[in-house]
Amino acid sequence: MKQSQYFSRTSKTAPKDDVSVNARLLEQAGFVHKEMAGVYSYLPLGWRVLQKIENIIREEMNAIGGQEILMPAMQPKENWQATGRWDSLDVLFKIKSQHDNEYALGPTHEEIVTPLGVGRISSYRDLPLAVYQIQTKFRDEARAKSGLMRGREFRMKDLYSFHTTEEDLARYYKVVAESYTKIFNRLGIPALYVEADGGTFAKYSHEFQVETPNGEDVVYVCNKCQLAVNKEIFSDEKTCTDCGEKDYRETKASEVGNIFELKTKFSESFKLTYTDEDGSQKPVLMGCYGIGPSRIMGVIVEEHHDEAGIIWPESVSPFAVHLIALGGKDAEVSEQAEKLYSNLLAAGVEVLYDDRTEASAGQKFADSDLIGIPNRVIISSKTIAENSVELKNRASGDTSLVPLNQIMEKFSNA
RNA sequence: CGGGAACUGGCUCAAUUGGCUAGAGCACUCGGUUUGGGACCGAGAGGUUCCGGGUUCGAGUCCCGGGUUCCCGACCA
Numbered sequence: 058m059k060q061s062q063y064f065s066r067t068s069k070t071a072p073k074d075d076v077s078v079n080a081r082l083l084e085q086a087g088f089v090h091k092e093m094a095g096v097y098s099y100l101p102l103g104w105r106v107l108q109k110i111e112n113i114i115r116e117e118m119n120a121i122g123g124q125e126i127l128m129p130a131m132q133p134k135e136n137w138q139a140t141g142r143w144d145s146l147d148v149l150f151k152i153k154s155q156h157d158n159e160y161a162l163g164p165t166h167e168e169i170v171t172p173l174g175v176g177r178i179s180s181y182r183d184l185p186l187a188v189y190q191i192q193t194k195f196r197d198e199a200r201a202k203s204g205l206m207r208g209r210e211f212r213m214k215d216l217y218s219f220h221t222t223e224e225d226l227a228r229y230y231k232v233v234a235e236s237y238t239k240i241f242n243r244l245g246i247p248a249l250y251v252e253a254d255g256g257t258f259a260k261y262s263h264e265f266q267v268e269t270p271n272g273e274d275v276v277y278v279c280n281k282c283q284l285a286v287n288k289e290i291f292s293d294e295k296t297c298t299d300c301g302e303k304d305y306r307e308t309k310a311s312e313v314g315n316i317f318e319l320k321t322k323f324s325e326s327f328k329l330t331y332t333d334e335d336g337s338q339k340p341v342l343m344g345c346y347g348i349g350p351s352r353i354m355g356v357i358v359e360e361h362h363d364e365a366g367i368i369w370p371e372s373v374s375p376f377a378v379h380l381i382a383l384g385g386k387d388a389e390v391s392e393q394a395e396k397l398y399s400n401l402l403a404a405g406v407e408v409l410y411d412d413r414t415e416a417s418a419g420q421k422f423a424d425s426d427l428i429g430i431p432n433r434v435i436i437s438s439k440t441i442a443e444n445s446v447e448l449k450n451r452a453s454g455d456t457s458l459v460p461l462n463q464i465m466e467k468f469s470n471a
Numbered sequence: 472c473g474g475g476a477a478c479u480g481g482c483u484c485a486a487u488u489g490g491c492u493a494g495a496g497c498a499c500u501c502g503g504u505u506u507g508g509g510a511c512c513g514a515g516a517g518g519u520u521c522c523g524g525g526u527u528c529g530a531g532u533c534c535c536g537g538g539u540u541c542c543c544g545a546c547c548a
Contacts, residue, residue, distance in 0.1 A: 068497080075541070147546080255548095386506095420510090421508085426508090
């Protein structure tokens, strides 16, 4: 992509009000644009990152047998009345049509996925089963805050599993937990496994929390085995469920995932039953498992940045390479840069090409630092004189001259 | 939902006690210069000062009501 034509622009000044690191950097670097409190547009840069995050999650969900579906954001009021959550869920967005019909905007999808299973799950032979979606969710938060960290409209991956027995549910719960750990590692934000409150329909749940100084949650981490406990259920006498120790450290963290055993809570409301081997009708056991990709984008920025800007992990960076041509209208430089750009594209390398002839070198470097693409390739009359380009790593700051005929090898394995 | 702060071109900010045609930097357009760490000169375009009332000869500024945003807290399937 040529930067001169890109629908995105950096700003020299940070947004006035937004203090949180992720909001400031993502807006200043041109990844997102805030429309309302907790509601964002994703510009090309931000949308690329979000899609990278979601694709990693998608790959891992497929790997554990999840079948991808898409359920509606707009949902029937009756389904929410059936579970009592039309009245009890305080963050539920309710909308009224011009014909006075009422609907819910989905904050989560148990009310849709459970009745969806009726007629499609009827025998023990149909189970176990897992379906998931990646979709925009709505929650009427009393206070949206901290950029992408708590939005009123946000992205969520929600997986739902269906089982015949508690043992099988527990088995799959573990499979998902391991998958989640893998996902957060791939995203560059290793997460703690945290015992947490089960809310209104499970005895307990597990959260995935990323340790970060600006985290909104407080968790206690076992110094021996690293199993953590959310402050909301932590007590001084608490011994570690895993290793039995009582040695904890306190830390701040941001929740990026949450998994629950719903058991029969929803299947009973919607009469989701199956016929067992002996011919009897039994309620289907369910689990639900959430990850918030948009919040993850915020957490990644909170975790990976410096004074100059964002430092994207390779796995989610909007581009693999930031190609920068210096020298204004120098024909030799732009010719070489164009050639390298085409070669990189032909090799399937995702490259953002700063082809702006009017911008100064300093401006291009500052923009590049802000945007945070991991690999910078600089081409100028200086490097051309050496028959080379300069390669600079955004994270380490290490630079090296690489001969023009070798630069492709650096990225061709991408 | 309680408390605090803020709201003026796309962005960041000025504007004396209530007083002239609401200014500047960034960004943008045109011309020129410049090109290895946010360059410079000249010209230009861009405004419902959040909205609605009120006071006044006169309101960005004062008063009343509303809205929005941010921060703290509460909340957080």
